[in-house]
Structure formats: structure tokens, C-alpha cells
Amino acid sequence: MTATPPRPSAPRPSAAGIAPRARAAGPVDADVIRADAFAVALPVGRWSTDPAVVDAHRLDRSGWIPDGRPLGVAFAREVADVQAVLRVAVARGVPVTVRGAGTGLAGGAAAAPGGVVLDLAGMNRIRELSVDDAVAVVEPGVITADLDAAAREAGLCYAPDPASAAISTIGGNIATNAGGLRCAKYGVTRESVLGLDVVLADGELISTGRRTVKGVAGYDLTGLFVGSEGTLGVVVGATVRLRPVPRATVTLAAFFDTVAAAVDAVTALGAAGIVPAVAELLDARTVRAVDAATGSDLADHGEVFLLVQTDGSGAAEEADAAEAVLATRARLVRRSADAATAETLLAARRAALPALERLGRVLIEDIAVPRGRLAQAAARVAEIGAATGVEIFTLAHAADGNLHPIIVVDPAEPEIPRRAWAAAEQIFALALELGGTVTGEHGVGVLKRRWLATELGSRSHDLQRQVRRVFDPTGILNPGRAL
Amino acid sequence: MTATPPRPSAPRPSAAGIAPRARAAGPVDADVIRADAFAVALPVGRWSTDPAVVDAHRLDRSGWIPDGRPLGVAFAREVADVQAVLRVAVARGVPVTVRGAGTGLAGGAAAAPGGVVLDLAGMNRIRELSVDDAVAVVEPGVITADLDAAAREAGLCYAPDPASAAISTIGGNIATNAGGLRCAKYGVTRESVLGLDVVLADGELISTGRRTVKGVAGYDLTGLFVGSEGTLGVVVGATVRLRPVPRATVTLAAFFDTVAAAVDAVTALGAAGIVPAVAELLDARTVRAVDAATGSDLADHGEVFLLVQTDGSGAAEEADAAEAVLATRARLVRRSADAATAETLLAARRAALPALERLGRVLIEDIAVPRGRLAQAAARVAEIGAATGVEIFTLAHAADGNLHPIIVVDPAEPEIPRRAWAAAEQIFALALELGGTVTGEHGVGVLKRRWLATELGSRSHDLQRQVRRVFDPTGILNPGRAL
Structure with missing residues (x-):
């Protein structure tokens, strides 16, 4: 990832720290x-x-x-x-x-x-890939898609697939407990991390967790480090769980008149005992943006687009059942007959973010709500857009209740306008009002920090800060971030 | 579960705490x-x-x-x-x-x-069961099987199924992060707990986690409480994830000459892309004990018994594939044609623990090893039995690498003999030697406490004790247990 940079050319004092006391260093x-x-x-x-x-x-x-x-x-x-x-x-x-x-x-x-x-981008070795144990031991700078590709060569796969998998690292995925498209069936990053090697703030190296699928000795420090956004220690190695490559995958694309109808169809899939590996929703604005960018005619089939994948031994049978469920609710359902057709169906989802990036500068929000409130959340987000005069396009991992309202700012604006930040704040408030979270998979970072105590409650927030101090008593690890 | 006991009849001082200072209370x-x-x-x-x-x-x-x-x-x-x-x-x-x-x-x-x-057995209400959100909100004293039964009435299920599910509570399952038979496919208790209500040591009530499937705001306190064995707070409510009831389940029973052959078959299932919901192994000694107890003739088919279940939309197709894999390695494979046959095949697994309890007092160990080392672990456990002169029978959740070596003590012994504890200690040492853990799903409690620092490493152990003090500064919560 990163070429080794040249040795710094800045002048180096030959005996740092022994400057005469009389002249305080500026x-x-x-x-x-x-x-x-x-x-x-x-x-x-x-x-x-x-x-x-x-x-x-x-x-x-x-x-x-x-x-x-x-x-x-x-x-x-x-x-x-x-x-x-x-x-x-x-x-x-x-x-x-x-x-x-x-x-x-x-x-x-x-x-x-x-x-x-x-x-840590230069710490990018896959140290071990064990088919017998179905684990890989990796350095944090390994690109997520590279790990998955290496596993697939051995007949296994790494399940978590954040949309950034081709460019993001396992270490970053662990720091944010990254999600992705396949979470509803295979879980988020946390569910695939068995153990970690972590350098603590004082430089000591510890190991957490284990190489086994199960284990309950001591507190779950592995889970504590996953999603801690660089505030508890530096992950320098991870033992991750690999899974068998699904024996088959079938892709369905369904078109609906409304988000509510599409969400209802996703709920109906669950009620029918179907566990889709992927259930991605694009709202009408996003569909039109994709059409405008790619020349496709998706909106002619139905304003709202839902991509469903079933996988595993029963992929075909599950897709049959899913198709029947979707057909009674959608204007149109298309099914992949082969990899090439599947690729065509996937193209709309893939094109969404690039299509929006053509329109302006994007701010990607990341709320999650209880699954039964997804349609309500999407409708309210659209209202927020109308009320604030901000362009908001919504993608959703529909089976997870995880929405990405994407605010697009006119590129002519010199900086992100106040109304865009106001819309973001209203989206955060909406998430909490609906019993959800201000961040489903991207992390708190700086941008959602102001909302954290509200979401967590003050005592829980305070406990978390105390935990942080246990691991980093002098406060050097990513200060001002996450908590 | 628990009848309310009578008001205590012990004499109560009428003005506790105002006894004369001169006479110190004994x-x-x-x-x-x-x-x-x-x-x-x-x-x-x-x-x-x-x-x-x-x-x-x-x-x-x-x-x-x-x-x-x-x-x-x-x-x-x-x-x-x-x-x-x-x-x-x-x-x-x-x-x-x-x-x-x-x-x-x-x-x-x-x-x-x-x-x-x-x-907490009297706090046993299922407060809410939401089909739309696919969650239940329960009190800690709810019996695990009762939750699952309630969910199934609504077309959903609660996936974790510790062997004790019919008698153990959700709160206890959370305290130990209980596993069970279906973990390889559906995860342990942790993976089904979305949020908790916890009373802290000082009596304040907090909530952790959320009602959404995904969420990364703040540290994973929910995961920290799960498996903390009553040392960080008292769980008084849990929001748990429910899943669709699998559309079908197929049961296979396979008989092998050796544990190694059975384990090899489980590995081969994974290599073929098959994800069994259940893969339970009984070693030869256990099979003979079941035959002796029930009058069955399992040992005539093969000394080692492996029960495999596939489930979901592709259960039948996956069972076809599994049967083909098992057939090349087993002496005999039987397949359920219907629920009644499945019940017959399951009977041997169900009978195992009662059969051993007939032979004497049982000590159930609970190690987990990397999956590739399961056969080695089982062989070494048998050697430990031979070397210490202790009867050890082994059951295993084979797809998880989780073994339950069961030490059976002659009921004529007045107490558990020294050699039985010695065998247990050797089993713990073996687990660590093979890169595993002294407890896969039962917890540390008192019995494995001595091994904890060895497994965790001293710095990690010390960090965990500091975390414990954050939550329980005066040390009233289950002192002397877990850490």
C-alpha cells in the first residue's frame, strides 16, 4: 500500500533534550x-x-x-x-x-x-492461513479483499464485506467493527475476529481471545478492542475466522413503487424463513441518479430497487421461495440465471455511490434502527431533506435496519453548508427517537461524538471513559475521538 | 421456577445498628x-x-x-x-x-x-416479542427453552441451545456466554444478545447495546457483560435477537471406527462448503455406555457416533452432500426420513449424559481447541484417563472444537478422589498446550480460576481485574469467582 518514504531531511538536533535550561525551547x-x-x-x-x-x-x-x-x-x-x-x-x-x-x-x-x-499499511502480511482450523492470522494492514481472495484460493472465505473491502484494511475494519452487505447472515467484523495481538499504550504486547471458535475464559477483551477506534491499544495482529465458500449464490433484483413496499417485502422474506445473504435497497432518488449516471432505465421498472442474494447449499430453493414472496409485492422481479446476469443485477447497487459522487460532495450517514422501523426511518429522512432543502439519497442494508442517508452538496458550494450539517443532526436525532443508533457500522470518530452520551446515557458513557483510562492512563491514544 | 419462600422466622433485632458501642457485636x-x-x-x-x-x-x-x-x-x-x-x-x-x-x-x-x-428465577417474564423487529425483550429468569418456544409460536426462534436449555435461564446463559449444539452455524449466546439492562454494583440501572442488529457507538459493553459471570453487574433484562425458524431440518447419524475418522469427516464437510447446524460426536466409551444404559446396539455399527444436522432452505440438498462426504469415511450413515426417525437418531446423543450419570458422579470438563486439533485432543484425553486410572468419556461439539471430557467417579468413593482432580488438571494443561482454552462454554467459576492467568497472560489478566474494579470498586459482586 505505502511506499517507504525517504528519511526525513529536517535538521535534527544532535543532542535533543540537553539544551541549556536558561533558554526554554519554544x-x-x-x-x-x-x-x-x-x-x-x-x-x-x-x-x-x-x-x-x-x-x-x-x-x-x-x-x-x-x-x-x-x-x-x-x-x-x-x-x-x-x-x-x-x-x-x-x-x-x-x-x-x-x-x-x-x-x-x-x-x-x-x-x-x-x-x-x-x-500500519506496511504491516500487510497474511501470516498464516489454516484450512484445518478455518482461521487466518493477519497483520492489520492487509486489505480486506486480499484476505478474502487468499482464503478463497483455499476454498474458504472471509465473510465481512464492507463496501470499502477493496481498499480498506482489516485493522481499520476491526477498529470500527465494520459491517457490510452480508452482515444479516454472517455478522459484522466482530463475529469473525477470534483473537487479537495488541500493543498497549505503554508499548507492552498482549494477546486476547484465542484460535478456537468458542472460549469463555475471562472477559471478552477481543470484543472490547473491536470497534474501539484506536482508543484502547494498537491492533498488530488478528486471528480471524474463515468460513466455507457458499456452494451457490443466486441474485434477485426487485422493483417497487415505494420504500415501504420494499421494506415490507424484506420483512416477508424473514417471516417465510428466508435468510438472505444480501438485501440492499436503493430509494427512488438514488435509482434516478443511477439511471442518469449510467444510462440505465431502472426507474421504468419501479422507483425503488431491492437487490437480494441467497447463498449456500439451498441458494436455488431459497431463491425460489424469495422470488415467490417478492413477486406478490414488487412490480418486477428479475433473477440471475448465471454469473453474467448476476453481475448485471449487481451493477445498479455498485453504481449508486459513484453516481452520487458525480452530483457533488457526499456526506455518508450511517444510522441503524430496529428492523420494523426501517420504512418509517426512510420516510422521515426524505422529510428532513425536504425541510432543510438538502439533497438526501438513501441506500440501506435492509435486513439489518442500517440506512445510509447520503447528503449530496452542490460542488459549487465553497464548503459544506450549514443546512447539510443541520440535516445530519436531524438524522441522528431521528435514529435515537426510533430506538436506533447514530452509527451502525462506520464508527463515532469525531463527527458523532456529540451524540454519544445521549445515545449511551451518562453513566454508561462515564463507565466507558473509565475503561478507556484503564487501557490508556495518559490519554495518548486517539484523543478527542470516539468517546 | 421458585415458589416465594416464607418470611424469615429468625429473630430480628428491633433497632439494628444502635447496639451500645461498649459491646462489640460478635x-x-x-x-x-x-x-x-x-x-x-x-x-x-x-x-x-x-x-x-x-x-x-x-x-x-x-x-x-x-x-x-x-x-x-x-x-x-x-x-x-x-x-x-x-x-x-x-x-x-x-x-x-x-x-x-x-x-x-x-x-x-x-x-x-x-x-x-x-x-432472579422469579423475574421470568417475556416482556415483548416483536416479529417486525425480530427481537424479544426478556427478564433474566426466563427459561431458555421457554423463550424459544414462545418465539416459535411467532414463526421465529432463539438460536442458542445449551444442553441445559430446558432448565437453565437466559440470565445464566448470558452470565456464562453459554454455547450449545447449534453454535457452529448460529454462534454462541453473545451473538444473539443485542442489548442489556444491568444494575451496577451501586444499584444504578444502565442499558447497554440496542435493539438494532448493528451498532458501533461506544465500546461493546454488552459483550463485556456477556460471560462476565456475575462480576460486573446484575443483568435484569435482555434484548435478544430472534431468527426465522429454519424451513427444514435433516438429521444424519454416522458411525466410525475411530474419533480421528469422525473428526476427519467433519473437516471434510467444511471443505465441501457444508455448514452443519449440529455436529455432535460421542467417543467409543460413551457409545458403549449408551448401549449399556438403553439396550441399544450402536457399537455394532461403529464405535464412534457422529450426529449431523443440516437446516434451512437447503437442508435436504446439504444433507445429500453431507451424506456423500460421510459415506466415504463412515462405516454406516443413517438419514432421517421424517421427524420420528430424526428423533431415534437424536436419542443416542440425548442418552449420553444420563447414561454416564448412571455410572457414577460426573465431572464435566469443557475445553476447546483449534478445530484441526480436535482428534489429537480427544486421543490425549484418553491417554490422560489411562495414565491417571480415571474413567473419562468424551462428547464433542465437533464443528466448534469444543470437547466435554466427562470424568466419572465411582459412586462408592466417599468424595471426588485426588486422581480425578489430577486428570482434570492435565486436561486443562492439554487445552493450553494445543492452543485452546480451559473453558469453551461453561465459564471459569471457581474450578478453572487457577488456570486463568496462565491462559490470559499476566498483563491481560491484570487489565481485566482493573476493568472489574471500574464496575465494582468495593468488590461485592461474586468475589472469588471468574477472575
Whole structure:
């Protein structure tokens, strides 16, 4: 992922820390001294303060731009590099922001000013892939799709499939407990992580969990680290569960007049004992955007698009049953006869985000609601768009109750307008009102932090902060993020 | 589950706590005063110090008998009762042992001397069962099988099925993160718990998690409470995930000459892309015990018995594939044509534990190993039996790598002999040597506590103890258990 950057060319004081006491180091000098401590602690070529390198590693994909810049970027290649960075960071009180591929959507990997970016993209080895144990042991910088591809060569697969799987890392997926399209059947990242190797804030390496499918010795620290957004320790290795590749997959595309009708059909699938591997919904605005971008004529079949996949030994039989359920509710149902047809049906879903990105700058929200409230949530999101005058397009992982209202901002706007942020805030409030969450799979990061105490309750929030202090007593790990 | 016991008849001091300072209360007086504080704090009929009642509530099914007796038993009917007990317990420094049905196998619910047993069996209402949201909201004392039955009336089911499901409670299942037969496909209790209501040590009620399938706001406190064996708080409510009832189930029984051959067949199922809902293995000694107990002739077909179930839309097709895989490796494969035949095939598995209980007192161990090491683990367990002169019978959840070596002690022995404990210790050591865990699904309780630091590592163990102190700073919750 990351080419090793050149050794920093910034001047290095030859004896940092022994400057005469009489002349207190100013802020610039202090930063130089701090940066030097990292340079010295790491092997040659694994530290950079080059402004271009720093700028290339200080943001994620949330659109959020922190004030100030980090000191530099550490490019870890091995566990010892991570330990070295954390030991210096603790000793000097320097904030550490851990980074995988930088695909986060909540600002969790947007670097703290004056801190260090700890880039794990170079720790990208699949250390082991065991067919007998149905596990892989990976470094955090492995691209998720690469792990899945390696597993498939061995007849297995890695089930979690965030939409970013082709570009995001396992470490980032673990940090946010990433979801994806197949969660309703196969669970989120948490359900596929058996154990972790973690460097604690003080540099000590621990292991959590195990290589077994089951195990209840002690508290579930693995689950605590998954989704902790870089605030409890640095994941330097993961033992993940692999599953058999489904024996077959069948894809159905159904077109409806309304979101409510499509959601009703998804509910009816469950009532019929059908467990779809995928149930992706595009609302009417999104369907029209896809048509406009690709020249397709989806909207002629029905305004709302629902993609359903069944998989496993019973994929065909389950698809028969699903087709029957959908047919009584949809205007049209199409079924893949082969891989090529399936690809055509999938194309609309795949095209959705690129189609919206053509229209302007996108802010991707990520609420989840109880499944029975999905239609209501989608309708209310549309109302919020109308009331605030903001363009909102909605995709949903329909079987999970997870909606992605996507706010599209006119590219002519110099910055994200106030009404877009206002719409986002109303969407968060809606999620909580409906008994849901402000983030189903993207994480809290910076953008949803203000809502966290409201969602959690003040005592639970306080307990979580105390847990954070157990793991990071000096507060160097991703300060100002998540909690 | 529990009839409300009579109001305690023990003498109650009329003005506890105002005894003259000059005469320090002796240990008996202090206990009476403490017990009175609980009696006063609870509604009439919810507290007992009757020795017969106390004795009926102080042990679990582990066979472990703590020294000394608890002060009394609190029979909670509502959240306020739990809060009242904990407030008094914190104020008086009295240990609290939470109890569901008392079916634990590790001593986690064996009461601390001088403490209070907090019995939640009376909090057994299913508060809500929502088909639209596919969730149930339950009190902790609900019997697991009762929840599943209620869900099935609505076309859904509760997937986790510990062998004790007919007698154990959801609260106890949550406390131990109970497993069961269907875990390989549907996950352990953790995977079905979306959110919890928990009374903290100081009596405050919090909620964790949510009613949605996905959600990543804050740390996974729900996962932290699941499996925490009564040490972090008292679960007074749970929102659990329900799933569609599988559209079909097919049962296969296969007979093998060796455990290794049976395990190899289970591995081959996975390699063929088959995900059995159940894969239960009985070793040769267990098969012979079943034959002796029931008059069956299983051992004539093959010494080792493997029960496989496939379920879902593709159950029949998956069973065809499984049968083909098993047929090349087994001496005989039988397949259920209907529910009655399935019941016959299941009977052998069902009969196993009762058959062993006829032979003597049983100690049920619970190790899990990486799946590729299951055959090796079973062989080594047999060697340990031979070397220590102890009768060990092995059942396994074969697709999970979870073994239950069952030590049977001659009923003529006055107490559990030293060699039986020695065999257990060797089994624990074996689990760790093979990269596994000393407890796959039963919990640490008292019996495996000595092994915990070895399995976790000292730093991880220490972190867990610090987390425990965050939730229970005065150490009243199940002291001496789990960690």
C-alpha cells in the first residue's frame, strides 16, 4: 500500500533534550525535539516529517479537517516499530492516531494536531492461513479483499464485506467493527475476529481471545478492542475466522413503487424463513441518479430497487421461495440465471455511490434502527431533506435496519453548508427517537461524538471513559475521538 | 421456577445498628444485623434466612461446595428488588452471588460465605416479542427453552441451545456466554444478545447495546457483560435477537471406527462448503455406555457416533452432500426420513449424559481447541484417563472444537478422589498446550480460576481485574469467582 518514504531531511538536533535550561525551547523547537525522538526510535526509513508525506496521511474520508498538523508519520513494518512509537509517545505525551488505509468515514483516523500518525499499511502480511482450523492470522494492514481472495484460493472465505473491502484494511475494519452487505447472515467484523495481538499504550504486547471458535475464559477483551477506534491499544495482529465458500449464490433484483413496499417485502422474506445473504435497497432518488449516471432505465421498472442474494447449499430453493414472496409485492422481479446476469443485477447497487459522487460532495450517514422501523426511518429522512432543502439519497442494508442517508452538496458550494450539517443532526436525532443508533457500522470518530452520551446515557458513557483510562492512563491514544 | 419462600422466622433485632458501642457485636450478631438490613429493604416474602431455603440456593451443579453459608437468599421479582439488594450489599460490604436456575458447571453460582444469594428465577417474564423487529425483550429468569418456544409460536426462534436449555435461564446463559449444539452455524449466546439492562454494583440501572442488529457507538459493553459471570453487574433484562425458524431440518447419524475418522469427516464437510447446524460426536466409551444404559446396539455399527444436522432452505440438498462426504469415511450413515426417525437418531446423543450419570458422579470438563486439533485432543484425553486410572468419556461439539471430557467417579468413593482432580488438571494443561482454552462454554467459576492467568497472560489478566474494579470498586459482586 505505502511506499517507504525517504528519511526525513529536517535538521535534527544532535543532542535533543540537553539544551541549556536558561533558554526554554519554544513551541517549534519542542516539536522538533519530539519528532526527533521518534526518528531515533525507529529504523531508518520508517519516520517522516516531510510536509507532503504528512499531508497525505493526516485525513480520512470523512471530509473532516482537524485544526493543525501532526508532527510526523511513523511507517510501522513490524510489531517492534509500534512498540517503539508508543513508548516514545507515552514518555513525551504525544497523541497517536493509528491509520490503515484512511478510508474511515467518521474522522476517527483524522490526525490530532501535534501528534503522530502511526501508519500500519506496511504491516500487510497474511501470516498464516489454516484450512484445518478455518482461521487466518493477519497483520492489520492487509486489505480486506486480499484476505478474502487468499482464503478463497483455499476454498474458504472471509465473510465481512464492507463496501470499502477493496481498499480498506482489516485493522481499520476491526477498529470500527465494520459491517457490510452480508452482515444479516454472517455478522459484522466482530463475529469473525477470534483473537487479537495488541500493543498497549505503554508499548507492552498482549494477546486476547484465542484460535478456537468458542472460549469463555475471562472477559471478552477481543470484543472490547473491536470497534474501539484506536482508543484502547494498537491492533498488530488478528486471528480471524474463515468460513466455507457458499456452494451457490443466486441474485434477485426487485422493483417497487415505494420504500415501504420494499421494506415490507424484506420483512416477508424473514417471516417465510428466508435468510438472505444480501438485501440492499436503493430509494427512488438514488435509482434516478443511477439511471442518469449510467444510462440505465431502472426507474421504468419501479422507483425503488431491492437487490437480494441467497447463498449456500439451498441458494436455488431459497431463491425460489424469495422470488415467490417478492413477486406478490414488487412490480418486477428479475433473477440471475448465471454469473453474467448476476453481475448485471449487481451493477445498479455498485453504481449508486459513484453516481452520487458525480452530483457533488457526499456526506455518508450511517444510522441503524430496529428492523420494523426501517420504512418509517426512510420516510422521515426524505422529510428532513425536504425541510432543510438538502439533497438526501438513501441506500440501506435492509435486513439489518442500517440506512445510509447520503447528503449530496452542490460542488459549487465553497464548503459544506450549514443546512447539510443541520440535516445530519436531524438524522441522528431521528435514529435515537426510533430506538436506533447514530452509527451502525462506520464508527463515532469525531463527527458523532456529540451524540454519544445521549445515545449511551451518562453513566454508561462515564463507565466507558473509565475503561478507556484503564487501557490508556495518559490519554495518548486517539484523543478527542470516539468517546 | 421458585415458589416465594416464607418470611424469615429468625429473630430480628428491633433497632439494628444502635447496639451500645461498649459491646462489640460478635460474628453471629453482625450477620443477624446484616441479614436484617436486606429483610427491611425488600418487600415482604422476598428474603429468607431459613436454613433449608438457604441450602437449596447455595450450590450450582459443579459439585463444588464452598466453605461456610450465605446469610440469606433474596428472591427478586422486579428491578427495584435487585437495586435494593445491591445498595444494602455495598453499604454493608456483603458479597452478592447472582443465581438463575443454578445449573452452572463451574462454581460461578456457588454462594460466597457470609454473602447474599440474589435469586432472579422469579423475574421470568417475556416482556415483548416483536416479529417486525425480530427481537424479544426478556427478564433474566426466563427459561431458555421457554423463550424459544414462545418465539416459535411467532414463526421465529432463539438460536442458542445449551444442553441445559430446558432448565437453565437466559440470565445464566448470558452470565456464562453459554454455547450449545447449534453454535457452529448460529454462534454462541453473545451473538444473539443485542442489548442489556444491568444494575451496577451501586444499584444504578444502565442499558447497554440496542435493539438494532448493528451498532458501533461506544465500546461493546454488552459483550463485556456477556460471560462476565456475575462480576460486573446484575443483568435484569435482555434484548435478544430472534431468527426465522429454519424451513427444514435433516438429521444424519454416522458411525466410525475411530474419533480421528469422525473428526476427519467433519473437516471434510467444511471443505465441501457444508455448514452443519449440529455436529455432535460421542467417543467409543460413551457409545458403549449408551448401549449399556438403553439396550441399544450402536457399537455394532461403529464405535464412534457422529450426529449431523443440516437446516434451512437447503437442508435436504446439504444433507445429500453431507451424506456423500460421510459415506466415504463412515462405516454406516443413517438419514432421517421424517421427524420420528430424526428423533431415534437424536436419542443416542440425548442418552449420553444420563447414561454416564448412571455410572457414577460426573465431572464435566469443557475445553476447546483449534478445530484441526480436535482428534489429537480427544486421543490425549484418553491417554490422560489411562495414565491417571480415571474413567473419562468424551462428547464433542465437533464443528466448534469444543470437547466435554466427562470424568466419572465411582459412586462408592466417599468424595471426588485426588486422581480425578489430577486428570482434570492435565486436561486443562492439554487445552493450553494445543492452543485452546480451559473453558469453551461453561465459564471459569471457581474450578478453572487457577488456570486463568496462565491462559490470559499476566498483563491481560491484570487489565481485566482493573476493568472489574471500574464496575465494582468495593468488590461485592461474586468475589472469588471468574477472575
